[in-house]
Amino acid sequence: MTRHDDGIDLGRRHAMQTGGLAIAFLWLGGVGTARAMIDARRQPGDAAAALADGNPPFAPNAFIRIDAHGAIRLVMPSVEMGQGVYTGASMLLAEELGVGLDQINVEHAPPSDELYGMPLLGGQITGGSTSTRGSWQVLREAGAVARTMLVTAAAAQWHVDPAACTVERGVIHHAASGRSVAFGAVAVAAGKLPMPDKVQLTDPKDFKLLGKPMRRVDSPDKVKGATQFGIDVRLTGMKIATVMACPTLAGKLASVDDKAARAVPGVVTVLRLDNAVAVVGDHFWAAKQGLQALNITWDHGPNATLTTQQLRDALAESARHGQSIVAVDTGSRPAQGTTVHSEYRSPMLAHATMEPMNATVSVTADKCEVWTGTQVPMRALQAAAKITGLAEDKVVLHNQYLGGGFGRRLETDWVEQAVALAKQVSYPLKVVWTREEDIRHDRVRPMYHDVVSAVLDANGMPAWFGYRTSGSSVLARFAPPAMGKDGMDSDAVECVAQMPYDIPAKKVEWIRHDMPIGLVTGWWRGVGPTHNLFVVESFVDEMAHRAGKDPLEYRRALLQKNPRTLAVLNLAAEKIGWGKTLPSRVGRGIALGEPFGSRICAMVEAEVTPQGEVHLRRVVAALDCGMIVNSSSIEAQIQGGLLFGLSAAMFNAITIKDGGIEQGNFNDYRSLRINEAPSVEFYRVVNAEPPGGLGEVGTAIAAPALANAIFAATGVRLYELPVDRRLLVQSPDALKSVVSASRPERRDAT
């Protein structure tokens, strides 16, 4: 806890708990890119104030606005995509400001790297599970700055010592004289005061909000259907378009016969881009009917015959024999000992946010306005400026609530496309992708191939661990300056370059393997850790098995120098009742890791039917994420994150045929449903360490816990995701019996 009894100096640099991806982005500051650093004192400039604020009398920094009537608006530096950050950020501000969450309204931040840039990522980016880690101190200080100024204004009016005043629920009290004044009544006076150099932060023992389970500030509107997502934007005179880009990745539009489409009632026009066709209608249905009536000829381009198998083979070749960049090498491989050697494969994945990609755009000769839900408001604005040729100050971006992000909305491809279409017409245009377009033109999680080895000592413990991972680099495209000087992608080896375990020597290598042009890979919830933890934690189980040891005891032995992570392992083991005898073909799997500055252990209990169907019976998770902001959100993020990861591990792979993505909707890209979802029991270790990340932590640890449970249930090791049920059939005879679609009685396990 960074509390100083004599007040906190606002000019100092904050200590921050970083994870690998965040560390990578810190390079941005070291290579000449302007490094954003949100500041508890920095005020909005005139333009931003005019745009978003209506010139409130009291706007002491970029986050807090109080008007003369006492209305309090909090401007959110990170975007809300479900992770609960609007509630967490509000709690941090409100705690120090001295108001309740029922007294505030939240607002989306306008685009500004300067005012709302995430310090850990070098720009206005919500991702990498950084929001709380990167801004918790700044937001507390910003609240304290505002409270200090309001109290100073009241004390000056009363001619009393500010230190003798207290604040409660937006009212300043002076006990000795019995006087009270609401924030609104001193807002004008406070707005004229200079910024304090030092502020006093609330002692954690006096917290009214922080650490408590608080209900989300965005729930009331969301349960009424009143929340406006990007897809809900409606403008006067607006038309609605839907679009089809060439299904062959990197393909182009050759020609299109649109006669039949134009004859569809409600179709307004047909628009062309070099790689896509859009139909504009009075409503989405007309546009979609029109799209289906088009007769399109594509130029399939260089990927016309591309298949998943070609990609897999080439990637395997790179992993086995390619020239690597060494991330870690702490000692040579022993000549003696038992060798364990495996290769793992991870598939491409789609994000499939519930809200398909969409943007609403109005372009005039000297202005462009964009309404969309984005994780990168400033990048989206810059993309619109680039496409229109307008200066950035002629582009206005109105961010919206995001119907899921998962990394997909770190991109700007759909914004660029929507702007390119809207600039061809004279009215505001809403471009909505069909679900099929959303999956076929996703920027998919990369596929990976890993070659893993270990040499075990006489006790069966690893004396040396070797890891060669190969895949495309998202970081190299997304933030080239964040790449290492040697060409290293820190995301590629995150959670394996630094492991929780005490292993005497290890070598970790990355072999960059770019995908063909047009197959663009992107950030997917949990990023590098989701992939690496699947491999590492599966392999730890393999080593334990080879050593003839219990996977829990094996991990305990490797964690003797890591008490924080050992604690989450022990907590999960205690809560699930590790070691209990289980029915036939029921198994429990362990996985643990330290992704995004937190420590997590997940244990999955799964049953595998004789026919190879996997039923998730129970999940127990134990977490150490340091200081708690909203304990309710933490539980929700771990539960949801784990199930998101299990969903992908159970069902999902994006595959390529004839150069295009084969999947297109939830019928062939399954998502876990409630009848398939186990209970997730959540526990945490309590401490006051700086906060760790949350949004991706559960996802990152899910797949290996499942794979290890399946091994425990069946003896079959899964070297590839998603789960291949054909490998899990008990015997050929099992398939002759009726395969029941119903799952076993569900609540008897716990």
Add this chain to the structure above:
Amino acid sequence: MLTLSVNGQSHPVDVPDDMPLLWVLRDVIGLTGTKFGCGIAQCGACTVHLDGEAVRSCVLPVGAIGQRAITTIEAVGNTPSGQKIQQAWLDVDVVQCGYCQSGQIMSAAALLQRVPNPSDADIDAAMSGNICRCATYVRIRAAIKQAATGKQELLQTLVSEPKGAAP
């Protein structure tokens, strides 16, 4: 010209008979609480009530509706089961991104109307057509039970300090 009864109001709409109700609600009438997720009745984000029964509006042609009463998320709070479900959703704090939750609430309200005290199997059957990519399923189940029984479900973080944990 069709006349639809939506949330107790008559809406004359000039649209083709085969146009799905979803797009009439969203793009013609302007009720955007009902969401588009898949267009093929696979995700349930578009769920509305037709005479109190949950249906997927993305595949329901408006010409097939006739006189039946349409209820959307904007008005389901006026029904006893809808009111209970929405309150339980708030008490349990189910939502994350929230995009699927209109559909989840409509399916849950229809279930509670039909089965006042649903079992886990009832919940599975009624709710398995509604995908939540944030995977809020644990809380959805808890909220439906709480709405049914009025008894508080176990919701909050179970704080525990393990023996021998590091500080």
